Amino acid sequence: MITLNVNGQERKVDADPSLPLLWVLRDELGMTGVKFGCGAALCGACTVHLDGEAVRSCGMLLGEVAGKKIVTIEGLDAHGNHPVQKAWRQVNVPQCGFCQAGQIMQAAALLAKTPNPSDEEIDTAMAGNICRCGCYQRIHTAVRVAATGV
Amino acid sequence: MTHINQTSAAPAKSARHVIENVSRRGLFAGAGAAGAFVLMARLGPSTARAADSMHYDTGGMGMPHGMVSDPHVFISIDPSGQVTIVAHRSEMGTGSRTSLPMVVAEEMDADWSRVTVVQAPGDEPKYGNQDTDGSRSLRHFYQPMRDCGAAMRMMLEAAAAKQWGVPVSDVAAGLHEVVNKTNGKKLGYGALAVAASAMATPATDTLTFKDPATYRYIGKGNVQIVDLFNITTGRATYGADVKLPGKVYAVIARPPVVGGKVVSFDATEAMKVPGVIKVMEAKGWQPPGTKFLPLGGVAVIAKNTGSAIQGRDKLKIVWDDGPNKTYDSVAFRATLEESARNPDKVVRKLGDADAALKSAAKVVSAEYYTPHFSHATMEPPVGLVSVTKDGAEVWAPVQSPYGTREDLAKLLELPIDKVKVNVTLLGGGFGRKSKCDYVLEAGLLSKAMGVPVQVQWTREDDLQHAFYHTVAAQKIEAGVDANGKVVALKHACAAPTILSTFKAGADHLMPLEQGMGLVDLPYDVPNILALNGKADAHARIGWYRSVYNVPHGFAMQSFIAELAHELGKDPKDMLLEIIGPPRIDDMRKQLTDELWNYGEPWDTHPIDAGRLRRVAEMAAEKAGWGKTLPAGEGMGIAAHRSFVSYIATVVHVKVDGKGNISVPQVDYAVDCGFHVNPERIESQFQGAAVMGLTLAKYSAITFKDGRVEQSNYDNYPMVRIDESPKVTNVHVVPATFANHASGVGEPGVPPFAPALCNAIFAATGKRIRSLPIGNQLA
Ligand code: FES
Ligand code: FES
Numbered sequence: 001m002i003t004l005n006v007n008g009q010e011r012k013v014d015a016d017p018s019l020p021l022l023w024v025l026r027d028e029l030g031m032t033g034v035k036f037g038c039g040a041a042l043c044g045a046c047t048v049h050l051d052g053e054a055v056r057s058c059g060m061l062l063g064e065v066a067g068k069k070i071v072t073i074e075g076l077d078a079h080g081n082h083p084v085q086k087a088w089r090q091v092n093v094p095q096c097g098f099c100q101a102g103q104i105m106q107a108a109a110l111l112a113k114t115p116n117p118s119d120e121e122i123d124t125a126m127a128g129n130i131c132r133c134g135c136y137q138r139i140h141t142a143v144r145v146a147a148t149g150v
Numbered sequence: 151m152t153h154i155n156q157t158s159a160a161p162a163k164s165a166r167h168v169i170e171n172v173s174r175r176g177l178f179a180g181a182g183a184a185g186a187f188v189l190m191a192r193l194g195p196s197t198a199r200a201a202d203s204m205h206y207d208t209g210g211m212g213m214p215h216g217m218v219s220d221p222h223v224f225i226s227i228d229p230s231g232q233v234t235i236v237a238h239r240s241e242m243g244t245g246s247r248t249s250l251p252m253v254v255a256e257e258m259d260a261d262w263s264r265v266t267v268v269q270a271p272g273d274e275p276k277y278g279n280q281d282t283d284g285s286r287s288l289r290h291f292y293q294p295m296r297d298c299g300a301a302m303r304m305m306l307e308a309a310a311a312k313q314w315g316v317p318v319s320d321v322a323a324g325l326h327e328v329v330n331k332t333n334g335k336k337l338g339y340g341a342l343a344v345a346a347s348a349m350a351t352p353a354t355d356t357l358t359f360k361d362p363a364t365y366r367y368i369g370k371g372n373v374q375i376v377d378l379f380n381i382t383t384g385r386a387t388y389g390a391d392v393k394l395p396g397k398v399y400a401v402i403a404r405p406p407v408v409g410g411k412v413v414s415f416d417a418t419e420a421m422k423v424p425g426v427i428k429v430m431e432a433k434g435w436q437p438p439g440t441k442f443l444p445l446g447g448v449a450v451i452a453k454n455t456g457s458a459i460q461g462r463d464k465l466k467i468v469w470d471d472g473p474n475k476t477y478d479s480v481a482f483r484a485t486l487e488e489s490a491r492n493p494d495k496v497v498r499k500l501g502d503a504d505a506a507l508k509s510a511a512k513v514v515s516a517e518y519y520t521p522h523f524s525h526a527t528m529e530p531p532v533g534l535v536s537v538t539k540d541g542a543e544v545w546a547p548v549q550s551p552y553g554t555r556e557d558l559a560k561l562l563e564l565p566i567d568k569v570k571v572n573v574t575l576l577g578g579g580f581g582r583k584s585k586c587d588y589v590l591e592a593g594l595l596s597k598a599m600g601v602p603v604q605v606q607w608t609r610e611d612d613l614q615h616a617f618y619h620t621v622a623a624q625k626i627e628a629g630v631d632a633n634g635k636v637v638a639l640k641h642a643c644a645a646p647t648i649l650s651t652f653k654a655g656a657d658h659l660m661p662l663e664q665g666m667g668l669v670d671l672p673y674d675v676p677n678i679l680a681l682n683g684k685a686d687a688h689a690r691i692g693w694y695r696s697v698y699n700v701p702h703g704f705a706m707q708s709f710i711a712e713l714a715h716e717l718g719k720d721p722k723d724m725l726l727e728i729i730g731p732p733r734i735d736d737m738r739k740q741l742t743d744e745l746w747n748y749g750e751p752w753d754t755h756p757i758d759a760g761r762l763r764r765v766a767e768m769a770a771e772k773a774g775w776g777k778t779l780p781a782g783e784g785m786g787i788a789a790h791r792s793f794v795s796y797i798a799t800v801v802h803v804k805v806d807g808k809g810n811i812s813v814p815q816v817d818y819a820v821d822c823g824f825h826v827n828p829e830r831i832e833s834q835f836q837g838a839a840v841m842g843l844t845l846a847k848y849s850a851i852t853f854k855d856g857r858v859e860q861s862n863y864d865n866y867p868m869v870r871i872d873e874s875p876k877v878t879n880v881h882v883v884p885a886t887f888a889n890h891a892s893g894v895g896e897p898g899v900p901p902f903a904p905a906l907c908n909a910i911f912a913a914t915g916k917r918i919r920s921l922p923i924g925n926q927l928a
Contacts, residue, residue, distance in 0.1 A: 016424040023456030027399060032391035033384020037528055038609040042863040073384030080383035088382045092374060095833055096243030097381035098388060098528040098577025123872040130863060132528040132578050133243045134840025136874035
C-alpha cells in the first residue's frame with residue numbers, strides 16, 4: 001500500500017511503485033479528468049500539479065510521489081471556478097475538449113508563478129500541451145483573460 | 151412513435167438520389183440500398199414537400215436510415231418545464247451536439263437555459279442516420295430538427311388552445327410559454343407538457359416556422375457548447391472515463407506489418423508484471439478488404455491500463471509478416487509517380503486537352519506528392535464492451551454508433567436488439583473513429599473473459615495501426631496560348647483508394663474520391679482532362695478530415711500559383727481567371743463515372759463558380775492582398791470547394807534565415823450557406839488552420855519493411871501553441887435559409903497547405919511540391 005495525497009485527501013493505493021501516476025489516478029482512483037494522450041511526456045494531456053508544479057503524470061512513477069501534494073483538474077477548485085476555468089469558458093476555448101484539463105492545469109501553474117505573463121511566456125509555458133483540434137489562439141487569449149481578471 | 155414525414159410513395163427523383171447518394175458507410179458496407187428502402191418508407195420528400203418553399207432535398211434522404219424529425223423521438227418536456235432534447239450525432243469537437251438541439255429549441259421557442267441535452271445511443275431506425283462524418287450533421291439535420299421543433303411548438307399551441315377553448319389562431323408560443331393573444335393569459339411549457347404530447351403530430355407540409363428575424367439563438371453565436379463546464383472541470387465523459395464495476399483494462403500487441411499474424415508468443419515475463427491478469431491471443435483478420443475487423447495480435451489484460459502496457463512490453467512474439475513486409479514508402483513513391491505519369495483511366499474529359507497541349511505556345515508542368523497521414527486524435531482509440539448472456543453493451547467514442555452496433559452484432563453473432571452502443575464524447579474524430587475496430591476488439595475480449603473489457607490504444611498503436619490517409623502522386627500540365635490564356639489543363643492522380651479497405655484488389659479511385667477535387671473543379675478552361683492511375687494499397691487506407699481534397703487541393707491550388715509565376719501574373723488574379731465568371735459549372739456529362747457531389751442532389755447543391763470566386767475575392771480583400779510586405783514575408787491564396795462549401799484561404803507567412811516558418815495571420819472566407827452557430831464555425835476554421843499547418847509542416851507516416859517508422863508525437867509532431875497561426879480570421883458569407891446549409895468541419899483543411907506553400911514561394915522563391923515541408927527550407 002502506498003499513500004497518496006490527492007486533492008487534499010489521503011488515498012491508499014495497492015499498486016506497484018513502478019506504475020505511472022497517470023494510471024493510478026485514472027484507473028485506480030477514478031480521477032478520469034486526467035487524460036492519456038501519449039504516455040511519453042510529449043502532449044501534456046495528463047498534466048497535474050505536484051507540490052504546485054505542473055508535471056506530466058504519465059512520466060511520474062507512483063513510487064516517486066508518495067507524500068507529495070497532488071492536485072488534479074477535479075481538485076483545482078471545489079466549484080470549478082478557478083480563474084483559468086472561468087476564462088476558458090468565457091473565451092469558449094474547447095472543441096473536443098480532450099486536451100483541456102491538461103491545458104488548464106498547465107495555465108494555472110503558470111499564473112500561480114507568473115501572474116502577468118508576456119505573450120512569449122504564455123507560449124513557452126503552454127508549448128508542452130498539444131491541442132489536436134487547434135484551439136491555440138483561444139488558449140492564448142484565455143490565459144491572458146485569466147491573468148487580467150475574469 | 152410516428153415519423154412525421156412518413157410517406158408511402160416517394161417520387162422518382164428521390165429514388166435516384168438514393169442510388170447516387172450512398173454514404174461512405176452505405177457504399178462500403180453495401181447497406182445503401184437497404185437503408186434507402188427503409189428511408190423511402192419513412193422519409194421520402196412528398197410532392198407537397200418538394201413544392202414547399204420552406205424545404206429542400208438533401209443527401210440526408212440517401213443515408214442509411216434517412217432522417218427523422220418526430221418530436222416524440224427527440225423532445226421530452228417535464229411538468230417542471232425542463233425540456234430534454236436528444237442529440238443523435240456524435241460530438242467530436244464540431245459542436246453539433248449543441249447546435250442541432252439548439253435548432254430544435256429555437257423553433258419550439260424553448261428557453262435554452264431550461265434545456266438539457268441527452269446523447270442518443272446508436273439507434274438509427276429511431277433517430278435516423280448517425281454517421282457523424284462527411285461534414286453532414288447540420289447540412290442534413292438542420293431541416294429535420296427545425297421541423298421537429300416547429301411541430302412541438304404547434305402541439306404546445308394546440309394544447310393551450312384546447313385548454314382555453316379558443317381557436318389556435320388566438321394563441322402564440324413565446325419564450326417557453328404559450329400566450330392567449332386576446333386576454334394575455336399564459337401557460338408554461340411544463341404545464342402544457344402532458345396535453346401537448348397527446349396532440350396529433352402535424353404533417354410536415356402544414357408546419358409553420360418562426361420568422362428568422364425573431365431568432366434568439368440561430369445565427370447569433372450566443373450559445374455555449376453544452377459540455378463546456380464539464381470539460382473545464384474534468385467531469386466530461388470520454389471513451390476511457392466510464393466507470394463500470396468489474397471492468398478490466400487491455401492493450402493489444404498488433405502485427406507490426408498490416409496483414410501479418412501471430413506465429414507464437416511467450417507470455418511468461420508479461421504474466422509476472424504486477425496487475426496483469428491474463429495474456430491471450432486476440433483474434434484478427436488480414437487486410438485488404440477486411441473493413442473494420444480487428445488486426446488481431448496478443449492481448450494483455452490487467453487491473454489497470456498501465457500494468458497492461460507494462461505487460462505488453464514484456465511479451466515475446468514471433469510474427470508472420472505476410473505480403474506487405476516489403477512495403478517501403480521511398481520505393482512506393484517512385485511507383486506512384488510512374489503511375490501518375492502514365493495514368494490508365496480517364497475520369498473527366500472536356501474538349502481535347504492533349505491536342506491543345508500539343509499546339510500550345512507554352513506548356514507548364516509540375517508534379518506533387520503528399521504522404522500518408524494519421525489522424526492522431528488527442529484521445530487515442532478506446533472502447534469498453536460488456537458482453538453478458540443477455541447481449542453486449544458498448545461505451546465508446548464512435549462516429550458511427552449504429553454502424554458500430556451492426557458490426558459488433560455481426561461479429562458476436564448477436565441479434566442487433568441485443569447490442570447497445572452508448573456514445574461518449576469523442577476526444578477528436580477526424581474520420582478515425584468512424585472505424586470501430588477498437589470496439590470490436592473489446593467485444594471479442596469481453597466475450598472471452600466474461601467481464602467488461604476496455605481496450606486502450608496507446609499513441610504508438612494509434613500511429614502504427616491506423617486507417618491512413620492516402621499517399622498520392624500527381625502530375626499537372628497546362629497549355630497556354632500565345633495571348634497567355636490557359637487553354638488546357640491536364641491533371642493526373644495516382645493514390646491508393648479507400649475502397650481497398652473494403653474490397654481486396656481495388657486499385658482505382660472511386661467516384662467519391664474523384665469527386666473530391668479531381669473531376670469537380672469549376673474552372674473556365676476549354677480543354678480539361680482528369681486522369682487516374684492505378685495504385686495498390688499496402689496499408690489500410692481510410693478517410694481523414696477532408697479526405698482526397700487534401701492531395702487534390704494541394705496540387706491544383708499550388709499549380710495555379712505556379713502558373714501565375716510562369717505567366718508573370720498575380721496569383722489571386724490567376725486564380726480568378728481560372729475560376730472564370732460566375733456560373734453553374736455542370737461537368738457531369740464530362741465524367742466517366744457518375745459525379746459524386748458529396749451525396750447532395752445537383753439541383754440543390756450545384757457547383758457554383760461564382761461562389762468560389764466570391765470567397766477568393768473576399769479572403770484576398772480581408773487579408774489586404776497586394777500590400778507590400780518586408781523581405782522574407784509573403785502571402786499565398788487558395789480556394790477550394792469541398793463538402794459543398796466554398797472556402798478560400800490567405801496565409802501570411804514569415805520565413806527566417808534558417809528556414810523557420812511562422813504564420814502571423816490567416817484569413818478564411820467561408821461560404822457554407824445558411825448557418826446556425828457562427829461561433830463554432832469560427833472555431834472549426836481556426837482548428838483547420840492548425841491542422842493544415844501541422845500536415846504541411848510535419849505530417850508523414852512512412853513505411854520501411856512494412857513497418858510504420860513513426861511512433862509518437864516526437865517523430866509525428868503536431869503544431870504547438872508557439873508555432874500556431876497567431877490570428878486566424880474567419881469571414882463567413884452571410885446567408886439566408888435559401889442558401890442551403892453545407893459542410894463546416896472538413897472544408898477548412900484543403901486550402902490551407904497550398905495557400906501556405908504559395909505564401910512561402912512569395913516569401914522565398916522556393917516552391918514546395920512535396921509534403922511535408924520538413925527541412926526543405928533549411
Ligand atoms: S499523456 Fe502524459 S504527456 Fe501525453
Ligand atoms: S480541444 Fe480537442 S485536442 Fe484540444
